[in-house]
Amino acid sequence: MRLILASASPRRVDLLAQIGVVPDAIDPADIDETPRKDEPPAHYAARMAAEKARIVAARHPGALVLAGDTVVAVGRRILPKAEDEAHARSCLSLLSGRRHHVLSAITLIDAEGRARHRLSDSIVTFKRLEAQEIDAYIACDEWHGKAGGYAIQGRAAGLIRALSGSHSGVVGLPLYETRVLLSAAGYVHG
Numbered sequence: 577m578r579l580i581l582a583s584a585s586p587r588r589v590d591l592l593a594q595i596g597v598v599p600d601a602i603d604p605a606d607i608d609e610t611p612r613k614d615e616p617p618a619h620y621a622a623r624m625a626a627e628k629a630r631i632v633a634a635r636h637p638g639a640l641v642l643a644g645d646t647v648v649a650v651g652r653r654i655l656p657k658a659e660d661e662a663h664a665r666s667c668l669s670l671l672s673g674r675r676h677h678v679l680s681a682i683t684l685i686d687a688e689g690r691a692r693h694r695l696s697d698s699i700v701t702f703k704r705l706e707a708q709e710i711d712a713y714i715a716c717d718e719w720h721g722k723a724g725g726y727a728i729q730g731r732a733a734g735l736i737r738a739l740s741g742s743h744s745g746v747v748g749l750p751l752y753e754t755r756v757l758l759s760a761a762g763y764v765h766g
Protein backbone atom coordinates (compact mmCIF):
# COMPACT_ATOMS: atom_id res chain seq x y z
CA MET A 577 0.00 0.00 0.00
CA ARG A 578 1.43 3.39 -0.99
CA LEU A 579 1.78 5.97 1.78
CA ILE A 580 1.90 9.67 0.92
CA LEU A 581 3.01 12.19 3.53
CA ALA A 582 1.14 15.44 2.94
CA SER A 583 3.70 17.67 4.64
CA ALA A 584 6.62 19.94 3.81
CA SER A 585 8.04 19.46 7.31
CA PRO A 586 11.33 17.49 7.37
CA ARG A 587 10.64 16.79 11.07
CA ARG A 588 7.58 14.72 10.16
CA VAL A 589 9.68 12.52 7.85
CA ASP A 590 12.23 11.99 10.65
CA LEU A 591 9.51 11.23 13.18
CA LEU A 592 7.90 8.65 10.90
CA ALA A 593 11.29 7.02 10.36
CA GLN A 594 11.60 6.72 14.14
CA ILE A 595 8.71 4.18 14.10
CA GLY A 596 9.99 2.45 10.98
CA VAL A 597 7.68 4.14 8.48
CA VAL A 598 9.10 5.54 5.24
CA PRO A 599 6.53 7.26 3.02
CA ASP A 600 6.56 6.36 -0.66
CA ALA A 601 6.19 10.03 -1.57
CA ILE A 602 6.03 13.47 0.03
CA ASP A 603 3.46 15.85 -1.39
CA PRO A 604 2.85 19.01 0.70
CA ALA A 605 -0.66 20.44 0.60
CA ASP A 606 0.11 24.18 0.71
CA ILE A 607 -3.27 25.41 1.96
CA ASP A 608 -4.43 28.69 3.48
CA GLU A 609 -3.53 28.29 7.18
CA THR A 610 -5.42 31.33 8.49
CA PRO A 611 -7.46 30.52 11.61
CA ARG A 612 -11.13 31.51 11.51
CA LYS A 613 -12.28 34.26 13.81
CA ASP A 614 -12.51 32.91 17.39
CA GLU A 615 -11.73 29.37 16.17
CA PRO A 616 -10.78 27.18 19.16
CA PRO A 617 -7.16 25.92 18.85
CA ALA A 618 -8.07 22.21 18.84
CA HIS A 619 -10.69 22.77 16.17
CA TYR A 620 -8.21 24.73 14.07
CA ALA A 621 -5.50 22.04 14.30
CA ALA A 622 -7.97 19.30 13.39
CA ARG A 623 -9.39 21.32 10.51
CA MET A 624 -5.92 22.02 9.08
CA ALA A 625 -4.84 18.36 9.25
CA ALA A 626 -8.10 17.25 7.63
CA GLU A 627 -7.87 19.85 4.84
CA LYS A 628 -4.24 19.03 4.06
CA ALA A 629 -5.07 15.31 3.86
CA ARG A 630 -8.16 15.84 1.73
CA ILE A 631 -6.42 18.05 -0.84
CA VAL A 632 -3.48 15.70 -1.22
CA ALA A 633 -5.67 12.56 -1.30
CA ALA A 634 -7.45 13.97 -4.35
CA ARG A 635 -4.09 13.83 -6.15
CA HIS A 636 -3.34 10.23 -5.11
CA PRO A 637 -6.39 8.01 -5.52
CA GLY A 638 -5.99 4.58 -3.90
CA ALA A 639 -3.10 5.62 -1.66
CA LEU A 640 -2.94 6.24 2.08
CA VAL A 641 -2.46 9.94 2.82
CA LEU A 642 -1.18 11.23 6.16
CA ALA A 643 -1.28 14.90 7.19
CA GLY A 644 -0.63 16.70 10.44
CA ASP A 645 -0.90 20.12 11.98
CA THR A 646 0.74 21.42 15.16
CA VAL A 647 -0.64 24.43 16.99
CA VAL A 648 0.67 26.21 20.09
CA ALA A 649 -2.10 27.72 22.20
CA VAL A 650 -2.12 29.95 25.26
CA GLY A 651 -5.66 29.64 26.50
CA ARG A 652 -7.87 30.22 23.47
CA ARG A 653 -5.17 32.17 21.71
CA ILE A 654 -3.34 30.52 18.80
CA LEU A 655 0.33 31.52 18.45
CA PRO A 656 1.30 31.66 14.79
CA LYS A 657 4.62 30.44 13.37
CA ALA A 658 7.42 32.84 14.29
CA GLU A 659 8.69 34.45 11.10
CA ASP A 660 10.86 37.24 12.54
CA GLU A 661 12.83 38.03 15.70
CA ALA A 662 10.29 40.44 17.14
CA HIS A 663 7.56 37.89 16.79
CA ALA A 664 9.65 35.06 18.29
CA ARG A 665 10.51 37.34 21.24
CA SER A 666 6.90 38.14 21.93
CA CYS A 667 6.01 34.43 21.83
CA LEU A 668 8.77 33.56 24.32
CA SER A 669 7.77 36.39 26.67
CA LEU A 670 4.23 35.11 26.59
CA LEU A 671 5.27 31.47 27.23
CA SER A 672 7.78 32.38 29.98
CA GLY A 673 6.98 30.86 33.38
CA ARG A 674 3.64 29.39 32.37
CA ARG A 675 1.92 26.37 30.88
CA HIS A 676 0.62 26.22 27.36
CA HIS A 677 -0.96 23.58 25.15
CA VAL A 678 0.47 22.06 21.99
CA LEU A 679 -2.28 20.54 19.87
CA SER A 680 -1.11 18.13 17.25
CA ALA A 681 -3.77 16.83 14.91
CA ILE A 682 -3.38 14.08 12.35
CA THR A 683 -5.63 12.83 9.58
CA LEU A 684 -5.13 9.60 7.65
CA ILE A 685 -7.19 8.99 4.52
CA ASP A 686 -7.29 5.34 3.49
CA ALA A 687 -7.37 3.72 0.05
CA GLU A 688 -11.21 3.87 0.03
CA GLY A 689 -11.21 7.57 0.82
CA ARG A 690 -12.27 7.21 4.48
CA ALA A 691 -10.70 9.76 6.82
CA ARG A 692 -9.56 8.92 10.36
CA HIS A 693 -8.57 11.65 12.81
CA ARG A 694 -6.65 11.88 16.10
CA LEU A 695 -5.71 14.82 18.28
CA SER A 696 -2.82 14.89 20.73
CA ASP A 697 -3.00 17.56 23.43
CA SER A 698 0.22 18.20 25.38
CA ILE A 699 0.98 20.67 28.16
CA VAL A 700 4.41 22.31 28.07
CA THR A 701 5.77 24.41 30.95
CA PHE A 702 8.59 26.87 30.33
CA LYS A 703 10.80 28.12 33.15
CA ARG A 704 10.61 31.84 33.86
CA LEU A 705 12.87 33.19 31.15
CA GLU A 706 15.53 35.80 31.97
CA ALA A 707 16.08 38.51 29.37
CA GLN A 708 19.47 37.04 28.49
CA GLU A 709 17.95 33.57 28.02
CA ILE A 710 15.52 35.02 25.51
CA ASP A 711 18.37 36.88 23.76
CA ALA A 712 20.46 33.68 23.54
CA TYR A 713 17.54 31.68 22.20
CA ILE A 714 16.72 34.30 19.59
CA ALA A 715 20.38 34.29 18.47
CA CYS A 716 20.31 30.52 17.82
CA ASP A 717 17.65 30.86 15.10
CA GLU A 718 15.93 27.55 15.92
CA TRP A 719 12.64 29.41 16.41
CA HIS A 720 12.35 30.28 12.73
CA GLY A 721 9.12 28.98 11.17
CA LYS A 722 8.16 27.14 14.37
CA ALA A 723 4.70 27.36 15.88
CA GLY A 724 4.95 29.36 19.12
CA GLY A 725 8.54 30.44 18.38
CA TYR A 726 10.41 27.45 19.80
CA ALA A 727 11.42 23.90 18.98
CA ILE A 728 11.45 21.38 21.83
CA GLN A 729 13.78 19.12 19.83
CA GLY A 730 16.57 21.73 20.11
CA ARG A 731 17.96 24.15 22.70
CA ALA A 732 14.52 25.04 24.03
CA ALA A 733 14.51 21.65 25.77
CA GLY A 734 16.86 23.25 28.32
CA LEU A 735 14.23 25.88 29.11
CA ILE A 736 11.25 23.53 29.44
CA ARG A 737 10.53 22.41 33.02
CA ALA A 738 7.84 19.90 32.23
CA LEU A 739 5.97 18.18 29.45
CA SER A 740 2.78 16.25 29.91
CA GLY A 741 1.63 14.47 26.80
CA SER A 742 3.43 13.51 23.60
CA HIS A 743 6.97 14.68 22.86
CA SER A 744 6.64 13.62 19.21
CA GLY A 745 3.33 15.49 19.08
CA VAL A 746 5.01 18.71 20.19
CA VAL A 747 7.72 18.25 17.54
CA GLY A 748 5.03 17.82 14.88
CA LEU A 749 3.65 14.27 14.58
CA PRO A 750 2.25 12.30 17.53
CA LEU A 751 3.72 8.86 16.89
CA TYR A 752 1.44 6.80 19.12
CA GLU A 753 -1.67 8.16 17.41
CA THR A 754 -0.01 7.87 14.00
CA ARG A 755 0.73 4.18 14.55
CA VAL A 756 -2.86 3.58 15.72
CA LEU A 757 -4.28 5.15 12.56
CA LEU A 758 -1.86 3.41 10.21
CA SER A 759 -2.71 0.05 11.79
CA ALA A 760 -6.45 0.76 11.59
CA ALA A 761 -6.05 1.46 7.87
CA GLY A 762 -4.23 -1.85 7.37
CA TYR A 763 -0.79 -0.41 6.81
CA VAL A 764 1.82 -2.94 7.88
CA HIS A 765 5.03 -1.64 9.42
CA GLY A 766 7.59 -2.43 12.09
Ligand SMILES: Cc1cn([C@H]2C[C@H](O)[C@@H](COP(=O)(O)OP(=O)(O)OP(=O)(O)O)O2)c(=O)[nH]c1=O
Pocket residue numbers: 582583584585587604605606644645646647648657678721722723724726727728729746747748
Ligand atom coordinates in the same frame (compact mmCIF):
# COMPACT_ATOMS: atom_id res chain seq x y z
C1 LIG B 1 6.12 23.68 19.27
C2 LIG B 1 7.00 23.14 18.17
C3 LIG B 1 6.68 23.33 16.83
N1 LIG B 1 7.49 22.83 15.84
C4 LIG B 1 7.14 22.99 14.40
C5 LIG B 1 6.55 21.76 13.81
C6 LIG B 1 5.83 22.26 12.58
O1 LIG B 1 6.66 22.23 11.45
C7 LIG B 1 5.51 23.70 12.91
C8 LIG B 1 4.03 23.78 12.95
O2 LIG B 1 3.55 23.95 11.61
P1 LIG B 1 2.63 22.94 10.80
O3 LIG B 1 1.68 23.79 10.00
O4 LIG B 1 2.07 21.90 11.69
O5 LIG B 1 3.62 22.18 9.79
P2 LIG B 1 4.56 22.72 8.64
O6 LIG B 1 4.11 24.04 8.12
O7 LIG B 1 5.99 22.62 9.11
O8 LIG B 1 4.38 21.60 7.49
P3 LIG B 1 3.06 21.20 6.63
O9 LIG B 1 1.98 22.24 6.85
O10 LIG B 1 3.48 21.13 5.18
O11 LIG B 1 2.67 19.85 7.15
O12 LIG B 1 6.18 23.99 14.15
C9 LIG B 1 8.65 22.14 16.16
O13 LIG B 1 9.39 21.71 15.28
N2 LIG B 1 8.97 21.96 17.47
C10 LIG B 1 8.21 22.42 18.50
O14 LIG B 1 8.56 22.20 19.68
